[in-house]
Ligand SMILES: Nc1nc2c(c(=O)[nH]1)N[C@H]1C(S)=C(S)[C@@H](COP(=O)(O)O)O[C@H]1N2
């Protein structure tokens with residue numbers, strides 16, 4: 001797959017952010033006239049293959065923030081994806097030639113509808129929605145990203161988990177030939193993550209397949225990755241090939257690697273510092289080197305929707 005690097009693309013070729021926002025407002029006005037934002041018949045998610053393919057039939061989500069999104073360049077050149085190197089610029093450089101097709105997703109564990117699905121078939125039953133979310137990395141930087149994705153709650157429901165399913169576990173592709181970072185044991189590959197079933201079925205949680213109305217760039221986790229906006233970024237596992245419904249809490253990569261620093265929950269919490277740095281504030285990428293740090297919000301500002309999931313849980317112990 002040939003991918004133009006943002007530096008090679010003339011400004012005239014890029015939909016500018018302001019055009020993009022105008023287009024969104026236009027779509028927004030239309031959907032208000034067309035009644036409910038949430039109801040209506042399923043359109044069926046389609047993700048065309050190819051370099052910066054436009055995603056058709058993307059609905060607007062009422063869960064989007066009105067904050068200004070980061071630029072396409074910020075979002076696609078400052079990344080964490082250790083399968084392609086540990087530097088922030090490595091995924092952009094090293095994932096250009098990665099082929100995210102053919103791709104399959106295996107669903108297994110305690111569910112009625114299990115099996116290995118071709119990516120296109122896996123996403124087809126669901127609707128594409130744009131979700132503009134604040135994203136907060138555990139390393140105290142943040143961005144606002146206009147994801148396009150499908151509701152994980154819809155995916156879970158579709159696969160009919162049994163009453164034994166208490167957690168949903170995720171795995172990234174393990175293929176050191178295609179993912180050069182996996183030739184070094186910087187993590188215990190494959191990258192693994194997990195959520196409680198309540199977290200997985202919260203309306204905010206999505207499986208993202210695109211950004212800025214286009215198919216997911218390789219460096220951001222093509223073709224499909226998890227997005228959980230009230231948790232630290234490392235929960236957002238990229239390049240997913242397996243989704244398992246489990247009874248026991250799954251092992252997750254950063255907790256295996258450094259259990260005292262990274263827990264299973266990883267809820268954004270300005271009051272619980274990382275052992276080596278404060279989580280009280282953050283640096284918004286793209287706002288300039290000397291821009292003031294902004295205060296970090298509890299649950300990254302999504303407390304109204306998710307605080308109830310943790311009633312009675314000591315968030316200091318369950319970090
Ligand atoms: N498979 C995999 N997924 C991953 C990572 C990784 O190294 N490997 N890094 C995580 C971390 S630490 C962050 S902050 C986010 C970054 O997502 P972005 O580059 O799309 O902003 O991806 C997460 N998902």
Ligand SMILES: [Mo]
Pocket residue numbers: 080137138139232233234
């Ligand atoms: Mo991160």
